[in-house]
Amino acid sequence: MDQRAILDHQFTVAAYAITWIIQLGYLAWLAVKWRARKRSAARSRLAPR
Amino acid sequence: MKKLAIGLYAAITAVLLGWGFYQAIYVAPEEQTMHEVQRIFYYHVPSAMVAFLFFAISLAGSIGFLAFRRGRAEWAQICDAWALAGAEVGVVFCTVVLITGPIWGRRAWGIWWTWDARLTTTLVLWLIYVSYLLLRRFAAGPQVQTMAAVLGIFGALDVPIVYMSNRWWRTQHPAPVFGGGPDSGIKDPAMLAAFGWNVVAWLAWGLLILGLRYHVERQQQKLAAQEAQAALDDN
Numbered sequence: 001m002d003q004r005a006i007l008d009h010q011f012t013v014a015a016y017a018i019t020w021i022i023q024l025g026y027l028a029w030l031a032v033k034w035r036a037r038k039r040s041a042a043r044s045r046l047a048p049r
Numbered sequence: 050m051k052k053l054a055i056g057l058y059a060a061i062t063a064v065l066l067g068w069g070f071y072q073a074i075y076v077a078p079e080e081q082t083m084h085e086v087q088r089i090f091y092y093h094v095p096s097a098m099v100a101f102l103f104f105a106i107s108l109a110g111s112i113g114f115l116a117f118r119r120g121r122a123e124w125a126q127i128c129d130a131w132a133l134a135g136a137e138v139g140v141v142f143c144t145v146v147l148i149t150g151p152i153w154g155r156r157a158w159g160i161w162w163t164w165d166a167r168l169t170t171t172l173v174l175w176l177i178y179v180s181y182l183l184l185r186r187f188a189a190g191p192q193v194q195t196m197a198a199v200l201g202i203f204g205a206l207d208v209p210i211v212y213m214s215n216r217w218w219r220t221q222h223p224a225p226v227f228g229g230g231p232d233s234g235i236k237d238p239a240m241l242a243a244f245g246w247n248v249v250a251w252l253a254w255g256l257l258i259l260g261l262r263y264h265v266e267r268q269q270q271k272l273a274a275q276e277a278q279a280a281l282d283d284n
Contacts (some may be wrong), residue, residue, distance in 0.1 A: 004084075005085065008084050011086050011153070011156045013150045016089075019145050022141060022148070023145055023258075026138075030262060034263055034264070034265050041268060044276060
């Protein structure tokens, strides 16, 4: 493998990895937010009026 | 039943993403001038297409909110939730476009960034929707949703400008792959298939997280309404 091909490969891997990190990171943040909302909703149902 | 359907949809999406990745990396042939780095195209362009679609959903939600906010409060809240979900997931995809593009450009052109029309209008689009999200996050008061809806409508006006930018102006960014004249289009069937599978896969993924974001926002709206009602009852 020559130097150009190695660099091409590294740049391609970086682009694919960053795409997955952004998408899965957003999904994880959304899941955390969803759980927090569910807990808040449960608390407000249980709170005495 | 609903949980099963969502689980099934998520499983199909995961399979599609895996298949799209396989097609892009192992099946599609290497492009002759850019070689392996051209494979970034299979993530970069579908992400841009999905971002445009979600900004259009945000536009529809914003218009719906402004149309219904006086007469049909519940419909207005539903439209507002779609507007926010579309803008947020659109920003996620637009971020992918703005990061994968310069990585590709560094190898193809030798530079990370240039202020040409396509890149600049895309950055402006991203900045408008980030400001939309910051407005939603930090501003308070009864007019926030209305101001956000107006900003969302103006932001969406940039989408056709981004799309047409490399048709209207001479750009460093390559000419349009589709709809750019008789020489445009992907000639190799394996490349076209890899591109098509990735469009389908990322669209399926985008719709999944869009639905989840919408659901979270509706939960938030209902919780806020409950708390407001409880505060009124206490007084």
